[in-house]
Amino acid sequence: MNLIFDTHWVMMLILLPLFGAVACFLWSRQAVTLGLITAVSVLLSVIALTLQVLEQGTLRYAVGGWGAPLGIDLYVDGLSLLMLIVTAVVGVAISVYSSAYFKPGKAKHYWPLWMFLWAALNSLFLSADIFNLYVTLELMGLAAVALVALSGSASALAAAMRYLLISLLGSLFYLMGVALLYHAYGTVDIALLAQQVESSPAVWAAIGLMVTGLLLKIALFPLHFWLPAAHSSAPAPVSALLSALVVKASFYILLRLWLDVFPEANLALSYLLGLLGASAIIWGGIQALYQTRLKLLIAYSTVMQIGYLFLAFPLASIIGWKAVFYLLLSHAIAKTAMFMAAGNILFYGGHDQIADLDRVAQRLPITLTAFGLAGISLMGLPPSGGFIAKWLLLEAIILSGQWWWAIILIAGGLLTGAYVFKVIGFAFTQAEVPHEPRMVPKRMEWVTLTVAVLAIMLGFMAPQLLALMDLGAPFGETMS
Amino acid sequence: MINTIFLYALAGVGLFSLGLYALIVHAHLLRKILAINIMGSGVFLVLVSLADRTQGIAPDPVPHAMVITGIVVAVSATALALTLMLRVRSETGQAELLEEPPK
Amino acid sequence: MNDILWNLLLLSVPGLPLLLAFPPLHSRLPWFRYLAVTPAIIVALMSMTYSIELSWLLFGIGLGIDGQAQLLLGVSALLWIAVATLFSRKTSNSKAVNNLISSLFMLTMAGSFGAILATDLVGFFVFSTLMGYGFYGLLIAGDDLHHQTRRAARIYLVAMIIADVMLFEVLLITALVTENMSFAMAHQGIAQSDYLTLYLWLVVFGFALKAGIWPLHFWLIAVYRHLGSAMAILLCGVPVIIALLGMLRWLPLGETSSITTGVTLQGIGLIGLLYTCFLIFFEWLKNRSFTMITVYTMLLASGLFIIAIGTGLTDATTWIRYENSVYYFIALLSLALAILLALTIRLQQHHTTTTATQVDDNTAMWFERWPATAVAWAGNIGSHTLPEWRSGWLAKVNHLGLLVCVWKRSLAANERNLQGWTVAITLFLTLAAIITLLLIFH
């Protein structure tokens, strides 16, 4: 047991994927094996860290032994732990999926980049230092851009270029905010800033810059313009990573700052964010409905689901935060399954025109089942994880008395239902253009189904997950 | 003394804004990449100049270290961006983002 | 507002539909179907808690309105308006049949409103029974009945009778235990008596049969297969929802805990959920009938409801916390299902009538055409309720159709514009400015 409680699992989570990346880079012929070994070991480390944290409570780790404000601190509470867990789960699934998806020529580039992305995500979720967050944000952004460009097509390259510029722009806005905060308070540690921050021009400017920079990276409507192209032109496992994790990482930073650093909740601003979220739900849903390509449809669905995450801001209640966080987790898993399913379909038919799906249902039944199950979670039908999240959100809405958000919630659910059924409907029909199918590796299909079932299973894990979220009270103390 | 420090910081803001403007209005990707770099320089200037408000003793070294970190990040990103631009050009024949809205 | 007016208003919610059920009355009134819903809407819109005792009726019936009842009443009234609109199209040639249908319609409506307002066991039982048999009448009324429909209606009737017998037993047990039959007093009395477990199981069984909850769902699916749009919405929105409400009202939730019963119910609910998931899955693979999938979705929801009830029975404190959300759940469920059903059934009919061969290829297409469908639906409402304006409406509908096209195109164009670099970054800066301003002027 000592092994579990005494090892520095926090650092292992960052170092393991980093060493994995280096190993995949050095011995690119064995990249797949090395990558899978790393993936499994990261998952085991996350489990160990969870046990450690459950036993010893929240964890603050002073890298270099200096401690804030001089050094950099890492911090683990329920929020970061769950992000790490969902990253590990999605990560392992994606690793297994990509081990069959990429041809050797691409695989040798893919694996080190993906391992780097994983390291970036883990270090981002662990960091308690706003400048360190900037570095991890850039690490994540560059890895994501390189992964988008991996397919090498003209559209992918253009999307990657645009994504890179946007990502850098967002980061610079964020960094300017960091500069102002540092020079105003002489520290970049989140906990120390939280104690000192008060209303002043520098703080207003800093928050304005940081929030907008992050919104750009999160792709909240109307700043979503870069997302559909980037997420739809990347290779399928990469799309899954981007939608499930990368966008969420920026949201995680925003959530952390909002809950800890920013001085007293600003009502008008939170309403603005809620309003943008609501518009994102409607706009994203309608656009998704009109798409003719499957991956674009799923990408717009991400635009829409991002909107849900912002509904908690005007509610400003613990249960509201928990609801959107739950939604974030279940969306991450469901969206992974959905993009994997789209990847299978693309792999099989060589295209993803929805109208020409050509009886995929009969030929790839496992994939289509997975797509349907993921769709159930996105729609928020019982008993999926999405249902629990929307239920909690509804409860928060009722408690706050702001019933108009409930209308958005329901409209969003109906829109999701509509576009999911649209895809499933076409999956049964015969296409006019015959095409030569390519066999999909069994491994890819089964991983997709497993992840989709997991998205449903999330609905049954509510008590445990909600209890984990309470660790360290990231959303504030519960009144009880 | 104080005035010059703030003057440098304001110059940083100026660079940041100029870079932002250039980033939006120029279509050519090379200009956009340069514009991002100029914006970055603006941020670095703000960071580094305000570190010297220590009244006599040596300036605060932490922002300096941050700037060095930031510069390396900027260099890396620029390198990636330039290569990407070359690839975009060799695939599409022009170094611009194609999806500009119809005027 | 004074008490007499309130008394009258509250009474007229179930009273007016009852009154209008008489053929001489409704055959002379225009728009009587909408008229009958009016008091319900008024009461639903007034925010007030009020109750009356009608000691002169039967064993003494109580009617009352509070927040929960208001919500359900409002949603239910909306459903009735929608159904009334759909019904007005589907009239028979024979005047007698028409009158009969209208009367049954009114009776069912009176029963449903009364059940929502009832504050005691007897009142609820009476009104819900009225509604149940009224609905059976609606099922079998009409000239050209398919024999399958008759058979389904028979199954429904048998289920109703068994359920009502159970619930009548419950009434007797309660009367044995307590004098006062109001929900609050009955719960108190039954919670302390030896009959608690029997009471719980009888109530659950009776209402589960009425609501068609797994494993008692057989009649629901059988009936469903042969229903038109209006009746399907009605079935979903009224008898099933009232039965769910019955369970909420009759069970002493939050006042006593019965672990065994609760856990068993949770288990049943869970199995039901899984079973329904399989049903949905096979339906997708096999027939792809969206109507049936909607019904299964309702089964899913009711399975979940049973789990919630089970939880309420095991843990009273949790229940008190979540009680309100369960009411919202019911109300929203009925609304959402009705909308889904209305769209699905209408469009499936539309497809079968256009070209029989293309049905398989195009069933999913309607989702893309939903704006046009909504317009057509609105057009139908207009043309049937206000025949004299029909031509004007048609013109407007065509105009709206054009608008939808334009709208769709402009949506796409807007999205393209948003994707443009300059517009996007300008928006970004505007947002930054707004956010900072909001921070400053906070």
Added chain:
Amino acid sequence: MRLLLMALIIAMAAGLAYAILSLPAESAGLSVYTTENIAISGVTNPVTAVLLNYRAYDTFLELGVLLLALLGVWSLGSTATASQRPSAPGPVLDNLARVLVPILIVVAGYLFWAGAYIPGGAFQAGAVLGAAGVLLILAGWRINHRLVGLPLRISLVLGLVVFAVVGTLFMLTDRQFLEFPPQYAGVLILLIEGLATLSIGIALAALFLGADPEEDDN
């Protein structure tokens, strides 16, 4: 649109300027802490102390960013077109390279060594080394094809890996990651800096070259 844009940017600049001017005119930042701990940091140059000791984790990740950028560039494949291939260098460039490269390497060595007490350090030295590499590439020099594969890659990751290994080693002796014992801090920082300089220099030159030389050979 243009006008709106300019107005917005000017407003933003004005707001930022106001925010900066509202900052206190005096602020020591963290300089108090840095000078307090400089004695046990292993170096005397405070910036190097921050970079390689207090906030060494940032620097560690940043080496990762550099390596990642190189991975990204290599994953994009070859962009070289005929016009980009340098033709044979003229005699001026050739001779200049012959003279300058040794000087640059010496300068890099000095910068790296000086970083411990005066401005300088791994990144500055690495940048100069990278410049030497660029000059060599411009002069038509190519890395020996036997060194192109694993040896080149190992030299690229060396800085990052040694950084991580040194940091991890002390984790085993009841310390945190990257927590250097004060008595060894100076030596360790020198070791890390030296290897990092090498990696950074090679990485920068490789970034200039573009595609993976191993693939270019094929």
